[in-house]
Amino acid sequence: MSLLAIQVLNGLQLGLLMFLVAAGLTLVFGVMDFINLAHGVQYMMGAYLAATFIGWTGHFVIGLGMALFGIMLFGLLLERVMFRHLYARSHLDQVLATFGLILFLNQGVKMVWGAAPLSVPVPEWFQGSVLLGDGILYPVYRFVIIGSGLLMALVLWLVVEKTRLGMLVRAGASNATMLSALGVDVRKLFMVIFAFGTMLAGFAGAMAAPILSVEPGMGDQVLILAFVVIVIGGIGSIRGAFAGALLVGLIDTLARSYSVDVMRLFVGPAAARGIANGLSSMFIYLLMALVLFLRPDGLFPARGRT
Amino acid sequence: MSGPLVLSSKRSSFWPVVVLCLGLALVPVVAVLTKQGHWISLTTQMMILALAALSLDLILGIGGLLSFGHAAFIGLGAYTTGILIQEGKGDVLVALPMSLAVSGLFAFLTGIIALRTRGVVFIMITLAFGQMAYFAAQALYAYGGDDGLTLDGRSTLFGLKLLSNKIVFYYLTFACLAGCLLLLQRLSRARFGRVLLGARDNAVRMESLGYDVFRVRLMAYVLSGMMAGLAGFLLANHTEFVSPAYAAWQRSGDLIFMVIIGGVGSLWGAVGGALTYLLLEEGLSGLTEHWKVIFGPLIILFVLLTHGGIEGVVGRFRDLLDGGRHD
Numbered sequence: 001m002s003l004l005a006i007q008v009l010n011g012l013q014l015g016l017l018m019f020l021v022a023a024g025l026t027l028v029f030g031v032m033d034f035i036n037l038a039h040g041v042q043y044m045m046g047a048y049l050a051a052t053f054i055g056w057t058g059h060f061v062i063g064l065g066m067a068l069f070g071i072m073l074f075g076l077l078l079e080r081v082m083f084r085h086l087y088a089r090s091h092l093d094q095v096l097a098t099f100g101l102i103l104f105l106n107q108g109v110k111m112v113w114g115a116a117p118l119s120v121p122v123p124e125w126f127q128g129s130v131l132l133g134d135g136i137l138y139p140v141y142r143f144v145i146i147g148s149g150l151l152m153a154l155v156l157w158l159v160v161e162k163t164r165l166g167m168l169v170r171a172g173a174s175n176a177t178m179l180s181a182l183g184v185d186v187r188k189l190f191m192v193i194f195a196f197g198t199m200l201a202g203f204a205g206a207m208a209a210p211i212l213s214v215e216p217g218m219g220d221q222v223l224i225l226a227f228v229v230i231v232i233g234g235i236g237s238i239r240g241a242f243a244g245a246l247l248v249g250l251i252d253t254l255a256r257s258y259s260v261d262v263m264r265l266f267v268g269p270a271a272a273r274g275i276a277n278g279l280s281s282m283f284i285y286l287l288m289a290l291v292l293f294l295r296p297d298g299l300f301p302a303r304g305r306t
Numbered sequence: 307m308s309g310p311l312v313l314s315s316k317r318s319s320f321w322p323v324v325v326l327c328l329g330l331a332l333v334p335v336v337a338v339l340t341k342q343g344h345w346i347s348l349t350t351q352m353m354i355l356a357l358a359a360l361s362l363d364l365i366l367g368i369g370g371l372l373s374f375g376h377a378a379f380i381g382l383g384a385y386t387t388g389i390l391i392q393e394g395k396g397d398v399l400v401a402l403p404m405s406l407a408v409s410g411l412f413a414f415l416t417g418i419i420a421l422r423t424r425g426v427v428f429i430m431i432t433l434a435f436g437q438m439a440y441f442a443a444q445a446l447y448a449y450g451g452d453d454g455l456t457l458d459g460r461s462t463l464f465g466l467k468l469l470s471n472k473i474v475f476y477y478l479t480f481a482c483l484a485g486c487l488l489l490l491q492r493l494s495r496a497r498f499g500r501v502l503l504g505a506r507d508n509a510v511r512m513e514s515l516g517y518d519v520f521r522v523r524l525m526a527y528v529l530s531g532m533m534a535g536l537a538g539f540l541l542a543n544h545t546e547f548v549s550p551a552y553a554a555w556q557r558s559g560d561l562i563f564m565v566i567i568g569g570v571g572s573l574w575g576a577v578g579g580a581l582t583y584l585l586l587e588e589g590l591s592g593l594t595e596h597w598k599v600i601f602g603p604l605i606i607l608f609v610l611l612t613h614g615g616i617e618g619v620v621g622r623f624r625d626l627l628d629g630g631r632h633d
């Protein structure tokens with residue numbers, strides 16, 4: 001029971017991080033019909049910038065703020081130089097170009113920061129653990145991640161559902177051409193969404209930096225998971241991304257933890273960990289296949305999308 | 307003149323394939339005469355990559371389906387072969403049909419689900435299935451897990467170690483590539499290919515004409531998966547090593563690059579694309595260990611500056627020479 005509680009919290013935490021990445025990705029997809037494979041490396045850049053700025057300033061919150069600003073500028077720069085020229089292209093061109101960007105940035109961070117993983121200290125305020133009855137300890141920082149993830153989700157929901165900008169975003173996700181015909185400057189809207197999505201991914205990377213190792217290629221797996229989340233939730237749908245992310249986070253974490261125990265019944269501990277790692281990674285893809293088989297448009301398809 | 311995406315215009319016809327095949331057939335002869343033995347191995351590797359790119363070109367170029375998980379089939383073929391070799395059942399007569407069957411079955415099962423979707427979702431779902439194969443390979447703890455598996459040797463044929471001879475292996479690979487090239491060339495002109503091509507441009511219209519688009523696509527997907535499985539069989543034998551990295555998603559990206567740089571839908575372009583990729587890799591990694599820092603931007607520039615790959619560029623150039631004559 002206590003193990004289950006911890007695993008559910010871990011799953012929630014992974015799910016919320018996934019949501020931050022997937023939210024930007026799904027909007028960029030939904031509104032611009034643009035496949036940005038490089039969204040994962042933006043998560044990675046967020047983590048690297050956070051590691052660097054926190055190291056410089058020695059202060060978590062200031063470093064985080066600088067990293068967020070930096071990643072947003074970086075996103076705008078990429079949009080200006082490269083992505084803007086790809087919106088009208090075929091998906092094939094978009095996939096290939098952003099794939100090139102991944103190769104470049106993964107290798108680039110290796111050149112700048114080295115191949116060895118960086119570690120970011122957990123901020124002083126949030127060190128230590130909380131006692132959750134029954135003698136279960138859970139690190140404070142992980143609660144911080146869960147809390148800030150929920151906060152971001154709330155802010156995102158308020159912006160998308162309650163503001164004029166959000167209305168434009170939803171309209172864009174349903175039919176960008178129509179929106180443009182109604183006199184909205186869609187290019188500007190694209191830029192705002194893009195910068196915002198990049199910042200969310202960067203924020204997820206920065207928040208994850210103290211509990212994961214910051215290393216080249218760390219964004220690749222996150223990107224693919226975010227794809228799964230979006231497909232499960234329905235492209236262009238924030239609600240779908242939220243539900244999908246929590247589902248993926250929980251299932252992945254629980255499968256990972258329990259499949260080791262199950263495998264241990266059959267083979268030795270080292271082999272069990274190796275096998276369980278691979279098998280549990282497959283679970284969410286099976287989940288995705290099931291969802292797509294039953295509902296090809298995902299669980300919560302964006303309304304009015306053609 | 308048609309756009310770069312159209313297949314079976316005059317220039318992607320019979321003669322380039324013949325010239326290409328003759329050239330490849332002569333490589334070992336030249337290599338032995340000039341004592342450049344490593345050419346044989348390098349060209350073998352190139353042909354295996356070309357076969358893999360060719361198989362992707364069937365669904366991507368002709369079918370218009372952007373699969374981002376194609377390396378999975380290579381991995382499946384390679385692992386099937388590798389495991390059979392380790393278990394002492396590595397004879398070609400066992401390993402080859404098994405590799406084709408396993409990759410074909412995986413293509414069939416994933417194709418049933420993936421082909422229900424279109425566009426972006428298809429890209430993502432194939433990517434996810436590719437990852438599934440990748441993690442499955444990692445989970446094969448008894449066969450090396452994450453680190454991969456060094457094989458005891460190559461497949462035998464009727465118990466003979468024929469394939470260990472690199473010239474024999476070269477011609478086996480060559481035969482596979484040439485056979486697949488010819489097969490696809492014929493298929494793309496047959497009704498099967500026409501329906502596939504038609505469905506790429508307008509699936510609804512093909513369906514209203516009475517064709518079962520899903521079935522044709524599924525057949526193409528399975529055939530393509532089996533061809534990539536064949537490439538996997540050859541790869542495992544060539545390197546005498548299998549690793550989850552064969553099925554990694556970056557490999558799928560590399561394959562897409564090869565297909566595009568050679569010109570989407572042009573069958574011999576896939577071979578040219580594989581050659582270009584290998585030359586770039588060899589050349590750039592000679593300059594710096596961080597060659598991907600150059601390779602990545604090259605891909606980006608290539609996409610931004612051209613449409614339709616080298617063949618498309620050559621085609622447009624030729625159009626200029628033709629003085630705009632339409633054929």
